Amino acid sequence: ILNVEQSPQSLHVQEGDSTNFTCSFPSSNFYALHWYRWETAKSPEALFVMTLNGDEKKKGRISATLNTKEGYSYLYIKGSQPEDSATYLCASNTGTASKLTFGTGTRLQVTL
Amino acid sequence: NAGVTQTPKFRVLKTGQSMTLLCAQDMNHEYMYWYRQDPGMGLRLIHYSVGEGTTAKGEVPDGYNVSRLKKQNFLLGLESAAPSQTSVYFCASSSPGRGYNEQFFGPGTRLTVL
Numbered sequence: 365i366l367n368v369e370q371s372p373q374s375l376h377v378q379e380g381d382s383t384n385f386t387c388s389f390p391s392s393n394f395y396a397l398h399w400y401r402w403e404t405a406k407s408p409e410a411l412f413v414m415t416l417n418g419d420e421k422k423k424g425r426i427s428a429t430l431n432t433k434e435g436y437s438y439l440y441i442k443g444s445q446p447e448d449s450a451t452y453l454c455a456s457n458t459g460t461a462s463k464l465t466f467g468t469g470t471r472l473q474v475t476l
Numbered sequence: 477n478a479g480v481t482q483t484p485k486f487r488v489l490k491t492g493q494s495m496t497l498l499c500a501q502d503m504n505h506e507y508m509y510w511y512r513q514d515p516g517m518g519l520r521l522i523h524y525s526v527g528e529g530t531t532a533k534g535e536v537p538d539g540y541n542v543s544r545l546k547k548q549n550f551l552l553g554l555e556s557a558a559p560s561q562t563s564v565y566f567c568a569s570s571s572p573g574r575g576y577n578e579q580f581f582g583p584g585t586r587l588t589v590l
Binding site for chain 2 (some may be wrong): 395399409455462468
C-alpha cells in the first residue's frame with residue numbers, strides 16, 4: 365500500500381448503532397497514525413495518535429486500534445449519536461515525521 | 477489563544493488574478509502547512525515549512541508559492557489563478573516535539589476562481 369486508504373467512503377447508521385471504519389497505510393518506515401474528526405463547516409480536530417503495534421486508544425464512545433505489521437487501524441464508535449456525524453480522517457507520517465499523508469475520509473451520518 | 481487563523485475566509489477571483497492567503501498561529505509551532513481540500517480527494521499537501529525561512533514542496537505545489545518570513549506566519553500565493561485552483565484551503569501547524577506531529581488546523585479559506 366503506497367497511500368493511506370479509508371473504507372467505507374460513507375456510512376449511514378441509526379442512533380444507537382455501533383459502527384467501525386478502516387484505515388490502511390504503508391507498514392514500512394511507520395512512525396505514527398493519526399485519527400481526526402472533521403465536522404461540516406469546521407476544521408479537522410485530532411482524536412488519537414497511535415505509534416505502537418497493538419495500541420488501543422479510547423475517548424468516550426470512540427476507540428481505535430492499530431496494527432503496524434499489516435498496516436491498518438480501526439476506528440469504532442459504540443452507540444452512535446447524531447452528534448457523531450462527521451468525516452473521520454486518518455493520516456500517517458510514515459517515513460517522515462514532518463508530513464502527514466491523509467486518507468480521503470469516511471463520512472458518517474447518524475440519524476434518529 | 478486564537479490557535480490557527482486564516483485570512484480571508486472567502487474569496488472569488490477571476491482567471492489570471494493573483495492573491496495571497498495568510499495563515500497565522502500563536503502556539504509557537506515550528507512546522508506549518510498548506511493543504512487543499514477537494515471533493516473525493518481528501519486533504520492534499522501543497523507546501524510546508526519546518527522553520528522560519530524554510531519551505532518545501534508537498535504533493536501538489538504547481539501554481540502556488542509560499543513564504544515563511546516569520547515563525548508565526550505562513551503565506552500562500554497564487555500568481556495567476558486558474559479555475560482548477562477552486563478549492564477550500566486549510567492551513568495547519570504543529571510542533572515536532574508534541575504528539576508525533578499532531579496538526580492543528582485553521583478554519584479554512586473557500587476560494588472560487590471564475
